[in-house]
Amino acid sequence: MKHLRIPFVQWLFCVACALLVLTGFNAQAQNYPNKPIRLVVPFGPGGSGDITARAFAQYLEAQTKQSVVIDNRAGANGILGTEAVKNAPADGYTMLLTTNTTLAANLSLYKKVPYDPLKDLDHVGMFGTAASVALVLKGSGINSVADLVSYAKANPDKMFFGHYNSASQMTAEMFRVKTGAPMTGVPYKAIGSALQDFYGKQLQVMFIEYLPAMAQIDNGKVLALGVTAPTRFKAWPNVPAIAETYPGYELGFFLGLAAPAGTPPELMKKMEGWLSAALKDEGFLARLNQLGLEPSKLSRAEYTKFVGSEISRWAQVIKDAGVQPE
Secondary structure, eight states, rough: OOHHHHHHHHHHHHHHHHHHHHHHHHHHHHHHSSSEEEEEEETTTSSHHHHHHHHHHHHHHHHHHSSEEEEEEOOOOOOOOOHHHOOOOOOOEEEEEEEHIIIHHHHSSSSHHHHOTTTSSSEEEEEEEEEEEEEEETTTOSSSSSHHHHHHHHEEEEEEEEEHHHHHHHHHHHHHHHHOOEEEEEOOOHHHHHHHHHHHHSSEEEEEEHHHHHHHTTTTTTEEEEESSOOHHHHHHHSSSSGTTSSOOOOOOOOOOOOTTTOOOHHHHHHHHHHHHHHTOHHHHHHHHHHHHOOOOOOOHHHHHHHHHHHHHHHHHHTTTTTOOO
């Protein structure tokens, strides 16, 4: 029987190690979080992702009694911030605000992206979906979507739009393709820089997500021509859907939450619980409603599958627009 002792000892050792690891994981989960959490927004301040992240950070601070620090890491259409989270410790103290830009569109907009959205990130879930609105300055002589198309065709060398992420770029590019209106895109690192040139009249039109567009519309200096969703946005009942003039035109976006790949399952479960609870909280839901986001009803598993499908969808959108990868 002597030959049975070594396997039995090895088995006991493995069981003991497994128990220690499990105990360590449980203790880690019970004590989590016990220091500030960093929520990386891979775009500049003021955009839809930044506003949503700050609303969630405020909710999370109230729930965890820990600080949640917003870290804006703008650059390369969200690539820099996303890569930073990919390389961050998978300890639950770094989270990432994700978008259709970082998870899907960038894979087709760039020849090389330094991360794999499905392998390098663990996805917590989705905040919700929304769309954008085409804005022009009041007094420009452009008062409708049809006017915008006519002006662009009559002045092909004078129609510029600014873009700072895939939503602001591809909504305009698809509008160009759908209407035949010649427009030239100008890239920006952040929405603030684009808006500065817009108000300075270097840009004639901008396609901005509902969230940051609200402040621009409220200031009384701009005119909303049409929304990129298939139907009108309830906050602006008098603003038509672009599809009412050009049937078939439609393009929205989504916002989600992720962590570095390899984050312990117990901590991912806690993050998922925070997000799920936030999406049932009346105060947080009211905030999302104010920002124009339709709250997500997807489970974590469903959302991960959704990300995979969005990669394919945005690849087709970008191909249809004839946009060549950089």
